[in-house]
Amino acid sequence: MPEPIIHVDRLTKKFKNFMAVDHISFDVPAGQIFAFLGPNGAGKSTTIKMITTLLHPSSGTIRLNGVDPVKDPKDARRSFGIVFQDPSLDDELTAWENLEFHGVLYGVPKELRRTRIGEMLAFVELSDRRDDLVKTFSGGMKRRLEIARGLLHHPKVLFLDEPTLGLDPQTRNHMWSYLHELNRKEGITVFFSTHYMEEAERNAQRIAVIDHGKIVTSGTSDDLKAQTHTATLEDAFLALTGTTIRDEAGSAADRMRQRHRAWGHR
Amino acid sequence: MNKIFILWLRQVIRYLRSRPRIIGSLGQPLLFLVALGFGFGPVFAKAGQGNYLEFLAPGVVGMGIIFTSIFSGIEVIWDRQFGFLKETLVAPVSRLRIMVGRTLGGATVATLQGVLVLALTFLIGFRPANAWLILPAILVMGLVALLFTSLGTAIASMLDDMQGFQLIMNFLVMPLFFLSGALFPLDHLPTAIRVATVIDPLTYGIDAMRHLLIGASHYALSLDLLVLSAFTAVFVALGAWLFSRIQV
Ligand SMILES: Nc1ncnc2c1ncn2[C@@H]1O[C@H](COP(=O)(O)OP(=O)(O)O)[C@@H](O)[C@H]1O
Ligand SMILES: [Mg+2]
Numbered sequence: 114m115p116e117p118i119i120h121v122d123r124l125t126k127k128f129k130n131f132m133a134v135d136h137i138s139f140d141v142p143a144g145q146i147f148a149f150l151g152p153n154g155a156g157k158s159t160t161i162k163m164i165t166t167l168l169h170p171s172s173g174t175i176r177l178n179g180v181d182p183v184k185d186p187k188d189a190r191r192s193f194g195i196v197f198q199d200p201s202l203d204d205e206l207t208a209w210e211n212l213e214f215h216g217v218l219y220g221v222p223k224e225l226r227r228t229r230i231g232e233m234l235a236f237v238e239l240s241d242r243r244d245d246l247v248k249t250f251s252g253g254m255k256r257r258l259e260i261a262r263g264l265l266h267h268p269k270v271l272f273l274d275e276p277t278l279g280l281d282p283q284t285r286n287h288m289w290s291y292l293h294e295l296n297r298k299e300g301i302t303v304f305f306s307t308h309y310m311e312e313a314e315r316n317a318q319r320i321a322v323i324d325h326g327k328i329v330t331s332g333t334s335d336d337l338k339a340q341t342h343t344a345t346l347e348d349a350f351l352a353l354t355g356t357t358i359r360d361e362a363g364s365a366a367d368r369m370r371q372r373h374r375a376w377g378h379r
Numbered sequence: 380m381n382k383i384f385i386l387w388l389r390q391v392i393r394y395l396r397s398r399p400r401i402i403g404s405l406g407q408p409l410l411f412l413v414a415l416g417f418g419f420g421p422v423f424a425k426a427g428q429g430n431y432l433e434f435l436a437p438g439v440v441g442m443g444i445i446f447t448s449i450f451s452g453i454e455v456i457w458d459r460q461f462g463f464l465k466e467t468l469v470a471p472v473s474r475l476r477i478m479v480g481r482t483l484g485g486a487t488v489a490t491l492q493g494v495l496v497l498a499l500t501f502l503i504g505f506r507p508a509n510a511w512l513i514l515p516a517i518l519v520m521g522l523v524a525l526l527f528t529s530l531g532t533a534i535a536s537m538l539d540d541m542q543g544f545q546l547i548m549n550f551l552v553m554p555l556f557f558l559s560g561a562l563f564p565l566d567h568l569p570t571a572i573r574v575a576t577v578i579d580p581l582t583y584g585i586d587a588m589r590h591l592l593i594g595a596s597h598y599a600l601s602l603d604l605l606v607l608s609a610f611t612a613v614f615v616a617l618g619a620w621l622f623s624r625i626q627v
Binding site: 162165166167168169186187188190191195197199200201202203204205206210213214215217218219220262 | 381382384385386389392393396397461462463465466467468469470471472473626627
C-alpha cells in the first residue's frame with residue numbers, strides 16, 4: 114500500500130487546560146474525498162489548522178505529502194490549498210487580483226499563473242466577474258473564488274473547513290459538482306469538515322466522526338451504519354456519540370458567521 | 380522579491396482605492412492649519428517667534444504621517460478579523476518577508492499622505508525656504524512613515540481584535556503627536572513636557588522636516604536622522620518578531 118497523503122498520529126492540541134484535540138490518528142490515501150464529521154466545537158478546525166501549519170500541535174505527529182508540516186512548514190504549504198471556515202478574501206481587491214496575489218505568493222511563474230488564473234476562473238464560472246471587486250460578490254461566489262484560489266498552485270490536497278456553511282442548497286450542490294469533477298480529473302485529495310451528515314454521506318468516500326476532540330470511528334458511510342446497526346447515518350451518529358448533531362446548538366460565533374454570510378457581508 | 384512587491388502593491392492599491400479615506404484624512408490637517416495656523420498666528424508673531432503657519436506646516440505634515448502610518452500598521456488587525464491574514468500566513472513565504480512587504484506598503488501609503496498634506500500647506504500659503512530641499516524632506520517623511528508603520532504592526536500583532544484601537548489612538552498616537560513639538564517650539568519647556576518631547580520619536584522627524592523646509596530646527600539634522608534611524612531599526616525588529624509570533 115502506498116504511503117497515505119495525510120498521516121496523523123496521536124495528534125493533540127491543548128488550549129491551557131482544555132483538550133481541543135485529543136490524541137487523534139487517521140490516514141487519508143491519495144485521491145480520496147475524506148470527510149471530518151462532527152458537531153460545533155468538536156475540534157475539526159483545530160485539527161485542520163495543525164495539519165496546515167497555522168497552529169503548533171501540543172503533541173503527536175503529522176505527515177502531509179511526505180513532509181512534516183511542523184518541521185518544514187514551507188514545503189508543506191506548497192502541497193496543499195485551503196478554503197477556511199471563514200471568508201479570507203480581500204474584499205477591496207478584484208477577483209483577478211486576489212488570485213494574482215495568491216499566485217505570486219506561491220511562486221507560480223508568470224506565464225503559468227496567467228493561464229491557470231484564467232482556467233480556474235472559468236472552472237468556477239467567474240470569468241465574467243474577474244475585474245469586479247470581491248465586496249460585490251454573493252456568499253456563494255466568494256466561496257467559489259476561494260476554491261479557485263486554493264487550487265491555483267496545483268496542490269495535491271485541498272482542505273475545506275465547513276465549505277458550505279451558510280450557503281443555500283443549490284449553491285452547495287453546485288460547489289460539490291466542481292469538487293467531484295476536480296477529484297476525478299486531477300486526482301486531487303479533498304479533505305473537508307462538516308457538521309452536515311447528508312453532506313458527508315453524499316460526497317465522501319470515507320468519513321471520520323469526531324466529537325469532543327476524539328475520533329469516535331471512521332469508515333465508509335455504510336461501514337458506520339453496519340457498525341451501529343442503524344439505517345441512516347444520522348442514527349449511526351446518535352448511536353456513536355449519544356447526541357444528534359442537529360440538537361447541538363451552534364456556538365454563538367458560528368451562528369453569527371452564518372447570519373453574516375446569509376446577509377452577504379462579513 | 381516578487382513576493383515582497385505583491386504585498387507592498389496590495390497595501391498601495393487598497394489605499395488608492397479608498398478615496399473617502401484619503402480625503403477624510405486630509406480634513407484634520409486642514410483644520411489644524413486653518414484654525415491654529417491663522418488663529419495663533421498673531422500671538423506667535425507678537426511673542427517674537429515669527430510666522431506660525433510656517434512653523435506649523437512641517438508639524439501638520441508629521442501629523443498626517445503618524446496617523447496614516449500607525450493606521451496602516453494596525454491594518455493587521457483588520458486582516459485578521461476579516462480572515463485575509465490567514466491567506467498570507469499559510470502561503471510558503473516567511474513571516475519576515477510578509478511583515479517587510481506589508482510595512483513597506485504601509486510606509487509608502489503614509490509617505491504619499493504626507494506629500495498630500497504638504498501640498499495642502501502650499502494651498503494655504505506655506506512656502507518652503509528652498510524648493511530643492513522638498514525632495515530630501517520627502518525622504519525624511521519616508522523614514523518617519525517606516526518608523527510608525529512598524530510600531531503599528533508591532534502593536535497590532537499583540538492585539539486580537541479592534542477593541543484596543545481606540546485605546547491606541549487616545550493613549551499613544553495623540554500623545555505622540557501633541558508632545559512632538561509639532562505645535563510649539565521646543566525651547567523653554569517645563570521639565571516634564573521637555574522629557575516627553577525628548578523620548579518622542581516624532582519630535583526628531585518633525586525637527587528634521589523643519590530643518591529642510593524652513594531652514595530652522597532645534598537639533599542638528601544629523602542627530603535627528605540618527606535618532607530616527609535607531610528608532611526605526613528597533614521598531615522594525617520588534618514588529619518583525621511580534622508578527623512572527625501571531626497565531627490564528
Ligand atoms: N485559540 C483557542 N483558544 C482556546 N480554545 C479554543 C481555541 N480555538 C478553539 N478552541 C476551542 O477548541 C474547541 C474546538 O474548536 P474547533 O476546532 O474550532 O471546533 P470545530 O471546528 O469542530 O467547530 C472548541 O471548544 C473551541 O472553543
Ligand atoms: Mg470549525
